[in-house]
Amino acid sequence: MAEIENNKPGNKQKKFAFKKKTTRVDLTPMVDLGFLLITFFVFTTSLATPTVMNMNMPYDKVPPSDMICQSCALTVLLDKDNVIRYYEGMPSANAIAGETNFSDKGIREIILQKRKAVQKLKGTADDFVLIIKPSDVSTFQNFVDVLDEVTINGVKHYYTTEIDKADNRYLSVKPY
């Protein structure tokens, strides 16, 4: 309350005197409400800014000029139920392959390990190429998550392409 009752015994009004009512309204709750609304608006608006990420597709009208080294490539296949299957180099029976997930210890570790291996082999981690192949049973979120890992781990070269026959053996739902 913005005012403190100041009742002194001497202030007692005479009985039967006509009480004068003041027209003053206590505005304190209204001020409270005003500032509460301000706080609310300030908080909500700063959280609602939508962001976007870049997505580049390979320009495939001309055949690619430079080949990538086989041991520099890591292929990730996005399978259903948020499972990632991956293999190094070309798809073959003896390729190092495995299964992982989208957690920090999952795909990120795999990418970093491969990156280190390429660094050791070629002297620079920039030669590392990540090939992303989303299957038809994977979700949009899976795809964005992998693209995000590309940004997070500073992968210089990556591209997205479709699953082909050679990848069949790695997937749980076989497209071919």
Place this chain on the structure above:
Amino acid sequence: MGRAKLPRKSTNIDMTAMCDVAFLLLSFFIMATKQKPPEAVAVQTPTSVSAKVASDKAILVTLTKEGKCFLILGDDAKRKDVLNDLNKTKGLNLSPDEIAKLGKLPFIGVPLGQIKSVLALPELPPAEKLAGIPIVDSTNNEMVDWFRSITNAYAGGDQKELEERIVIKGDNSVKYPTFKAIKYALKKNDLFKFRIATNSETVEAGTELYNENKAKQQ
């Protein structure tokens, strides 16, 4: 010696001025904040570390959980050109009035063949009842036509500007083939770069990007 008695002052504070200030600030904040960009249907977007802000004149393609596709042409200046071009190239037989009406719709979410009949309705049915723009079948991917008209309308302008405006907003659970269909439509029109709408998340400490950002700041 008796102390001089101070007159008792009332502790009454006039709150009117403070109230005025509070509401003035409130109205300022409401006016100053940008309105949320229009949304065809609410979708739960994936998160990414990207901190880029979306263009406010975005050509927004929304993909819903059910795999439906909705289009919002955010640029008021070019919207009419896009619709006129589409009307001409696809032979939709829309009158200028109907095109103006189509331009005023908050979003487009019907196959090309149904546009005329939807415009004849007294009011637009809710998004859940609309069929969405057909995309998944590659022989009948109408986003190809939409993007063709969009590129035609923006022809002669800055290609990069157009690339920055194309925003794909998909729900987390959208299956990949739906997104592939949009990529196909973009590729058909020589658009190789676009944006994906995401919610921002923080970069974890210790990662490559985190170190890079830190180095930039110093």
